[in-house]
Amino acid sequence: MPELPEVETTVRGLRPHCLDQRLAKIEIFQPRLRWPIPDAIRQLTDARIESIERRAKYILMQTSKGYMIWHLGMSGSMRILDAADPSPAHEHVKLHFSNGQSLRYIDPRRFGALLFSDGDPLQHKLIATLGPEPLSDDFNTDYLQQQCKKRATAIKQVIMDAHCVVGIGNIYACESLFLSGINPKTRANRIRKVRLQRLVDSIKQVLAQAILQGGTTLQDFTRTDGQPGYFAQSLNVYGNQGECPNCARPVKRFTQAQRSTYYCSRCQR
DNA sequence: AAAGACACCTGTCCGC
DNA sequence: TGCGGACAGGTGTCTT
The missing domain is CATH 1.10.8.50 (Helicase, Ruva Protein; domain 3)
Incomplete structure (x- = not known):
């Protein structure tokens, strides 16, 4: 599904709801995405979301205890809902925020991914070798x-x-x-x-x-x-x-x- | 190194 | 209605 504009739209939509929120609870309903969701993701409970950036089609979510690296695959999307709202179909991950809101990761085909990085996410194996951003001057x-x-x-x-x-x-x-x-x-x-x-x-x-x-x-x-x-x-x-x-x-x-x-x-x- | 096929997974639509 | 097949926004991995 999502190409660069859809991922960028997602990042911009997330920021106002997620920045500075504490991850009060992390629920993983389906760990089998393109790669299994690493155990380290659960350790991010109580971390605070410090920034959200995009590189290629990856969403880099910086927390006080490491990075969540998201990819939406072919059919992934993210929604901000009240934590009490029911789960949409194919909701695989739910991040509960300290303010009562929540981020839901929804992905029918499960080609997306949620990965972890405790260092610079740009050095992650999947990201380090990518080409330039098309909207940057490096792409000319x-x-x-x-x-x-x-x-x-x-x-x-x-x-x-x-x-x-x-x-x-x-x-x-x-x-x-x-x-x-x-x-x-x-x-x-x-x-x-x-x-x-x-x-x-x-x-x-x-x-x-x-x-x-x-x-x-x-x-x-x-x-x-x-x-x-x-x-x-x-x-x-x-x-x-x-x-x-x-x-x-x-x-x-x-x-x-x-x-x-x-x-x-x-x-x- | 480059190119092409295939894999992963679920839902929807179309023709019979 | 039901069923089979084609198709769908991505991309790592394997083989040639």
Whole structure:
């Protein structure tokens, strides 16, 4: 489910409710997520939440006794509810706060994760080797060109590779390629610099706009207050079984690396 | 090193 | 209605 804008939306929604809260109680209903929830998480009882940051699609929750590292996988979401409110379906973790509120982690498919780090979470094995943030200056035309130079595979797979650049999943990859007029199948090492420049610009634009709209809700993504994100109405090609909004030709769909790719064969070359 | 297939899991939708 | 199959926002791991 969640790509960078959805994770960023989640982090922003969490902060006002979670910062400075003491973890009065930690309930784990289903420890079997993508990896088993480590025992160390239970030791965070009575710790205080000091900061919440995002790196790639990971949520880094700093407490006075170590970090919770969350990943929402394909179907994960977080809700802030009164601690007395009933559990939504597929609620796997419940953090009770000292003020009577609670954070619920909900994840039907259980591809998400809750990990622990007692040091710098950026040094965590899963995080340390990731590529730059797409909205940072480190992600620029020169960098992307350097990455593409050594890749003969399709450009869509390159921009979805978190070791190249983080945060771009299937939706925003399709949308960015549409905006920049690039065919998703194009081999990365055959794209000229001026077009990579357009792709970098499109990625930044799409992600920034999606964050402003609270992310994309297709099925189960909700913000921490239960509201949907509104970027779905801005999608040009993803999930579009009708016409290209630019040229009115049918949007095409095909499978690429086991993922659906949507594009316009006229507008994207 | 790069590329591709596969794994994990549940829910929903569509055609028969 | 029921059933089988395809599909869904991610990504680590294994094999080639």
